[in-house]
Amino acid sequence: MNIKFWLNGIQRQEEVDPGMLLIDFLREKGCYSVKRGCETANCGLCTVLMDEKPILSCSMLAVRIDGKKIVTLEGLQKEAEEFGTFLANEGAEQCGFCNPGFIMNVIAMLRELEEPDEEQIKEYLAGNLCRCSGFVSQTASILKYLNYKKTQEEA
Amino acid sequence: MKYVNQPVQKTDAMALVTGKPVYTDDLAPKDSLIVKVLRSPHANAWVDTIKTDTAKKVPGIVCVFTYEDVPQKRFTLAGQTAPEMSPDDRLILDRHVRFVGDAVAIVAGETEAAVDLALKRIKVKYQVETPVFDIHTAKDNPILVHPEEDWKLKIPLGGDNKRNLCATAREEHGDVDKVLSECAYTVEHTYHTRANQQAMMETFRTACYMDHFGRLIVLSSTQIPFHIRRIVGRALDIPASKVRVIKPRIGGGFGAKQTSVSEIYPAFVTWKTGRPSKMIYSRYESMICSTPRHEMEITVRAGADEHGIIRALDVYTLSNTGAYGEHSSTTVGLSGHKSIGLYRHTEAYRFCFDVVYTNVQAAGAYRGYGATQGIFAVESAVNELAHKMGMDPARMKELNMPVEGGPLPGYPDVPYAQSCAMDRCMARAKEMMNWDSRSLSQDMGNGKVRGLGVAMAMQGSSIAGVDVGGADIKLNEDGSYTLALGCTDMGTGCDTVMAQIAADCLETPMENIVVFSVDTDISPYDSGSYASATTYTTGMAVVKACQELRKKICELGAEMLQTEQENVDFDGSYVFCAEDENKKVSLEEIGLKSTFFNNIELQVVKQHSSPLSPPPFMVGMVEVEVDKETGNIDVLDYVAVVDCGTPINPNLARVQTEGGIVQGIGMALFEDVQYTDKGKIRNNSFMQYKIPSRMDIGKIRVDFESSYEESGPFGAKSIGELVIDTPCPALAEAIYNATGVRVRELPITPEKIAMGILEKEMEK
Numbered sequence: 001m002n003i004k005f006w007l008n009g010i011q012r013q014e015e016v017d018p019g020m021l022l023i024d025f026l027r028e029k030g031c032y033s034v035k036r037g038c039e040t041a042n043c044g045l046c047t048v049l050m051d052e053k054p055i056l057s058c059s060m061l062a063v064r065i066d067g068k069k070i071v072t073l074e075g076l077q078k079e080a081e082e083f084g085t086f087l088a089n090e091g092a093e094q095c096g097f098c099n100p101g102f103i104m105n106v107i108a109m110l111r112e113l114e115e116p117d118e119e120q121i122k123e124y125l126a127g128n129l130c131r132c133s134g135f136v137s138q139t140a141s142i143l144k145y146l147n148y149k150k151t152q153e154e155a
Numbered sequence: 156m157k158y159v160n161q162p163v164q165k166t167d168a169m170a171l172v173t174g175k176p177v178y179t180d181d182l183a184p185k186d187s188l189i190v191k192v193l194r195s196p197h198a199n200a201w202v203d204t205i206k207t208d209t210a211k212k213v214p215g216i217v218c219v220f221t222y223e224d225v226p227q228k229r230f231t232l233a234g235q236t237a238p239e240m241s242p243d244d245r246l247i248l249d250r251h252v253r254f255v256g257d258a259v260a261i262v263a264g265e266t267e268a269a270v271d272l273a274l275k276r277i278k279v280k281y282q283v284e285t286p287v288f289d290i291h292t293a294k295d296n297p298i299l300v301h302p303e304e305d306w307k308l309k310i311p312l313g314g315d316n317k318r319n320l321c322a323t324a325r326e327e328h329g330d331v332d333k334v335l336s337e338c339a340y341t342v343e344h345t346y347h348t349r350a351n352q353q354a355m356m357e358t359f360r361t362a363c364y365m366d367h368f369g370r371l372i373v374l375s376s377t378q379i380p381f382h383i384r385r386i387v388g389r390a391l392d393i394p395a396s397k398v399r400v401i402k403p404r405i406g407g408g409f410g411a412k413q414t415s416v417s418e419i420y421p422a423f424v425t426w427k428t429g430r431p432s433k434m435i436y437s438r439y440e441s442m443i444c445s446t447p448r449h450e451m452e453i454t455v456r457a458g459a460d461e462h463g464i465i466r467a468l469d470v471y472t473l474s475n476t477g478a479y480g481e482h483s484s485t486t487v488g489l490s491g492h493k494s495i496g497l498y499r500h501t502e503a504y505r506f507c508f509d510v511v512y513t514n515v516q517a518a519g520a521y522r523g524y525g526a527t528q529g530i531f532a533v534e535s536a537v538n539e540l541a542h543k544m545g546m547d548p549a550r551m552k553e554l555n556m557p558v559e560g561g562p563l564p565g566y567p568d569v570p571y572a573q574s575c576a577m578d579r580c581m582a583r584a585k586e587m588m589n590w591d592s593r594s595l596s597q598d599m600g601n602g603k604v605r606g607l608g609v610a611m612a613m614q615g616s617s618i619a620g621v622d623v624g625g626a627d628i629k630l631n632e633d634g635s636y637t638l639a640l641g642c643t644d645m646g647t648g649c650d651t652v653m654a655q656i657a658a659d660c661l662e663t664p665m666e667n668i669v670v671f672s673v674d675t676d677i678s679p680y681d682s683g684s685y686a687s688a689t690t691y692t693t694g695m696a697v698v699k700a701c702q703e704l705r706k707k708i709c710e711l712g713a714e715m716l717q718t719e720q721e722n723v724d725f726d727g728s729y730v731f732c733a734e735d736e737n738k739k740v741s742l743e744e745i746g747l748k749s750t751f752f753n754n755i756e757l758q759v760v761k762q763h764s765s766p767l768s769p770p771p772f773m774v775g776m777v778e779v780e781v782d783k784e785t786g787n788i789d790v791l792d793y794v795a796v797v798d799c800g801t802p803i804n805p806n807l808a809r810v811q812t813e814g815g816i817v818q819g820i821g822m823a824l825f826e827d828v829q830y831t832d833k834g835k836i837r838n839n840s841f842m843q844y845k846i847p848s849r850m851d852i853g854k855i856r857v858d859f860e861s862s863y864e865e866s867g868p869f870g871a872k873s874i875g876e877l878v879i880d881t882p883c884p885a886l887a888e889a890i891y892n893a894t895g896v897r898v899r900e901l902p903i904t905p906e907k908i909a910m911g912i913l914e915k916e917m918e919k
Binding site for chain 2: 032033035037038039040042043045072073074077080081083084085087088089090091092093094095096097098099100103122123125126127128129130131132133134135136137138139
């Protein structure tokens with residue numbers, strides 16, 4: 001099937017196999033930040049944005065992005081670096097394999113919720129698993145980042 | 156110290172958080188053949204006939220291999236240093252398949268679709284036999300998991316394949332039965348821990364290709380590059396020198412990648428076909444045919460005098476290795492050595508074990524490595540003993556815990572506790588939990604009850620007299636350093652920790668040190684990252700290498716200053732004359748000088764092995780809230796106070812602790828590899844095998860009470876494994892205090908609690 005879509009801001013037209021999953025398609029197009037941690041939509045590692053909304057690319061066929069705007073971490077390098085610094089300052093990035101999906105969802109959360117509290121953060125990110133960090137330092141990094149953004153805005 | 160004991164950001168952090176392609180599958184050759192394995196549907200069967208012609212005809216299929224195609228020399232997949240203690244009980248493909256999921260055939264093809272189709276077209280006729288599942292009847296069962304004549308144990312550990320026995324032993328000190336009979340209070344209980352999956356986010360994966368010298372390059376997500384080189388060489392029956400192993404970034408390991416799970420299949424394909432190939436385990440495969448924690452059943456007898464002094468401990472462990480023996484004789488040892496050692500007054504102890512083969516997925520290394528199981532049993536038994544005496548369990552631990560300079564009964568790897576702050580860990584944990592002024596149980600009046608629980612733990616730091624750390628440091632012509640390592644950063648941050656140590660030893664900024672790891676052709680030999688060894692062992696190799704490099708820098712600097720070496724000093728930036736500080740040469744000048752007309756090489760390779768394995772210690776305390784009607788458990792607050800010696804990087808040490816505790820909570824409360832009566836795994840995805848999410852944990856508070864370990868770098872011991880050891884016993888205890896229900900079989904599910912509460916009410 002022939003589809004037209006935007007990948008990280010660039011319009012593209014590609015031929016795709018109707019059975020191909022979005023995750024495999026994106027990796028084939030060089031978006032290696034998109035990771036697979038399971039096949040059952042449980043881990044959140046493959047999170048990308050479709051028309052601004054976070055979706056699991058392991059559970060969507062590539063043909064469904066026809067006419068849509070897809071953003072992966074490759075298209076959000078500045079944001080990833082900015083928030084990622086806070087994550088790394090807590091030692092929370094650890095093995096890093098869950099980081100791209102997690103950071104995609106953090107970015108989506110920050111665009112969707114204004115000043116989320118700890119409970120809202122946990123709830124929003126409940127689908128993002130991490131086996132290394134025990135989550136505590138991830139949450140701390142988000143709270144510190146929010147605080148930093150707030151002081152920046154106030155300044 | 157500028158960097159040691161500082162929360163330095165990881166050197167690879169920015170690549171990780173921006174999603175750079177740094178992992179095995181990101182780096183695998185784009186034209187890799189896809190490799191998959193046909194897996195046995197039976198728990199115990201022989202391949203009668205296997206037809207591969209139709210499969211081979213599927214367009215895009217390059218090869219299909221069966222047991223007839225592979226070398227017939229048995230080997231083990233366990234990544235261990237010589238003397239290798241795991242039995243040689245594997246072939247790449249065996250006619251005899253021993254668990255549901257065992258490898259039957261290897262298929263490689265141009266696309267995943269072709270390979271999936273070919274797998275379906277392989278026709279196998281099995282001669283199905285009765286399997287052995289029950290660990291209690293496995294030993295001396297007439298059905299043998301390994302009836303073959305060429306089963307081999309290289310080290311005599313009491314194993315006997317004709318008895319389904321992988322290992323057996325008995326260690327005894329004093330007359331346990333006599334001392335127990337004299338004790339005022341005794342308990343005897345059996346505790347059961349289940350198999351758990353490490354569930355690192357990156358599954359097992361390996362890519363292989365041939366280089367221009369006709370050598371096999373193995374790019375793999377592994378904790379043990381040098382062992383992989385040996386294992387692949389043996390499995391393929393080729394010299395290890397033909398194999399080069401490269402480790403990129405790893406997406407977690409937790410011990411799972413201390414076994415060569417995925418390497419041998421693509422290695423065999425590439426060696427046979429000459430073509431690049433890769434095998435990416437699905438999560439499903441990682442659940443059904445990998446290397447989970449050993450299920451153990453541990454019987455503990457403990458006895459105390461009327462004051463609460465523990466006088467005797469008797470531990471018997473029955474461990475289930477499953478179909479193959481990786482890490483089995485070694486894990487089981489820790490169930491006794493790391494638990495009995497927690498009680499310093501023990502006059503007599505006995506530790507016996509049997510490790511049995513059964514027809515389930517083979518077990519392997521998982522963070523804690525047997526200590527987690529043993530500590531759950533012994534800590535629970537001691538807690539039960541305290542209740543029997545009407546004593547606060549924390550008080551009983553205070554009376555009996557290891558103290559600096561005191562003995563560690565049954566722990567053979569240090570003569571005594573040289574560095575130990577367990578007392579301070581307990582005091583701090585009590586303070587953080589406000590333990591002394593609270594009741595161990597509290598009825599909330601709304602159908603919910605709260606309980607407090609406590610446990611101690613110890614682990615080792617490396618395998619004493621075995622593990623080897625390696626460091627290779629050189630000064631470059633621009634005055635920068637390259638530190639080549641053989642240890643494997645799997646997210647833990649050891650590349651950063653080693654750079655911190657080197658930077659302080661060389662008095663140079665961390666940015667001035669490039670860390671390189673791991674390539675078996677280039678890196679210095681290192682056992683790999685496991686057994687809580689890296690900071691302690693490789694860290695010392697780094698210290699030694701840097702110290703010697705400093706001397707060489709002085710030697711060359713002195714030559715440049717036309718003076719003798721004893722007249723100069725080095726401050727990290729300059730070599731200068733002690734008597735006239737204006738006479739100096741810079742590090743850059745020395746680095747540059749080393750590149751022309753020079754006979755003093757500014758490169759040092761050092762190894763380090765310790766005859767000791769000094770234990771890190773910790774205390775874990777937890778508060779839970781249990782719903783009396785449903786048995787639902789909320790972990791409200793977990794306090795962990797750790798003595799890992801000097802934390803080289805306090806941030807990374809804290810996150811290790813938090814991560815280990817959450818894994819331990821998973822093990823304690825819901826993780827459980829379950830089988831059907833046919834031996835098929837029930838929990839073959841994250842849908843059924845639930846690991847903790849951020850909603851499953853309450854507060855986790857970590858603090859450090861550091862001792863100073865003389866034999867470690869800057870006083871450091873280990874932390875990686877220790878931190879998973881307290882949640883199981885602490886939670887079992889807290890739930891008991893909340894509900895009166897003592898659960899001795901993990902996981903402690905709401906069903907068990909609700910039913911336990913009902914039973915208690917029926918008794919009334």
